[in-house]
Amino acid sequence: MANAETQKVDSILSSRRAMLVLGGTALAGLAFAGKAQAQSTINDSDILNFALNLEYLEAQYYTLATTGKTIDQVGIGITSGSGAAGGTVTVKSNPMVPFVSTVIAGYAAETAGEEQKHVSFLRSALGMSAVAMPNIDLLNSFAALGTLIGVPGFDPFASDLNFLLGSYIFEDVGVTAYHGAAALLTTPAYLDAAAGIMAVEAYHAGLVRTVLYGMDAATPSAGINGLATKISGVRATLDGTAASTPDDVGLGTVSVALNGSSANQTAATVVNADANALAFARTTTQVLAIVYASASGTPGGFFPAGLNGTIK
């Protein structure tokens, strides 16, 4: 229990820390108000724009995987609210995944549609404040990440399995990003929307993790759970939690005590959550470290020129 207790405190502290990180400049401004120091506070639009950057990334990935087209080619806006041009997408030629399973192809198409709607919803909510799509890299990013998990040159568009692993990379991160943002939003309507988008990202994550777990159970020799667990490990390393209390659970089994009415039983780890069965939350700094593939938060990875907006 001491451990669970510690984790609970940690999670509260980290959410506090998130507020301090995001509101750091504002707090400093308050402290030195007498000196008339310049202030720049993080507002709801900044947070929604941060989310919009992530949704651009997810929507491009799924749309390219299912149609071979970028989201602007299927009618989704990528310019800023005031008309600034959107960025570029670096991806292999003919990225449409040669799906073998019609079931997985269906899941992919569903997810593509939902991520597109998240982009459109956030752009609509932000109006003139919406940022343009930043430059996105879906080629070198995955290849570099592949090296870290022992699959050099990893191509998420090559097969059903690779596509699911590519999805795995994004979905849990989306959950933790929206979870971390929830307590920062001040407008109830935005909070409600963000909680609803977070839930959909968790549905996506649950879907991908269930399918991968099932594939591993059917073909244990393929090492699918092991690859997913390595991805979780990379994320926890990038966001700085791997050495202490990792905020990412891979795919596999754990022994649980349940209600103590029987011997310990074996549980799957489909859900990515802490010892209290609460999903993890990440600060914007931690999310940036992951999507930049840089523990120090230097632009790179999926966003070679960084995010657009205030939080980058």
Added chain:
Amino acid sequence: MDKLDLLIKNAVSRRTFLSGAGTAAAVTLIAGCGGGSTPAPTTTPTPTTTPTPPAITDADILNFALNLEYLEAEFYLRAATGTGLSSTDAGGSSAGSVTGGTQVSFPTAALQQYAVEIAQDELDHVRFLRKALGSAAVPRPTIDLTNSFNGLASAAGIGSTFNPFADSNSFLVGAFVFEDVGVTAYHGAATLLTNKTYLTAAAGILAVEAYHAAEIRSLIYGLSVSSGVSTYLTDANKVSAVRAALGGGNETQITGMNIVACAPTTAIAYDRTTDEVLHIVYATGAGVVTKGGFFPKGLNGTITATAS
């Protein structure tokens, strides 16, 4: 009492204090600020307005959620082990009884592991909420896992009886009854919570319920494809239709392109009011309802009856 619980307790009492005694507090504050220079009031003001009903506190909302977690924990624990919550986890001697629920025989290790995982998650949610609420935590209400499912099956047109513990496929349909509802309940509660720590915790549980919901929905769909038998998929969608009728719509039927339950235009998950959730778990439609379905004696706590 550890430091965290103290912190949470203080937050609860502060919220209760603010909502329940706001006027008194304001008066005290003014008097205190005025110090000795403020003349003592010579008349006692008479209230001229009808007192407003007590505001719903964060503790009320967390207790509402705790009732739902008791239900889910009992369902999954009994399916996984044949035994429900311990007396300690259920709130001791004041806990209500539980009818029904037996260990399910799962045909594969993976299916067993999914059930065990969700059982542990829901048990953890019960324990987390009970700890956060401390002495304010309500005990487990009386829960019915037999007649409730039979009634639901009848209303859904599945049959006159339905035993979700009969086999693995039936278990998935039984699990489906709960998970999407959990998502909509926590989503609806998010903007009602005033304490940021509670909000973050509730959002974390919301996400976990959504993981579960996707897991159950994708297993039901995948099963229908791999077995070529769509009976259980059809049954789940009949359950979805009943929930929609009772709980203000807010449903997405399972198809190969609809694993996620969300609003079709925005892809944002649905939310439900506490009234809509109560109508579903009480298995009773419009009107003032205080009990029924899974909770034959009603929920414990403040939020127990529908307004209409």
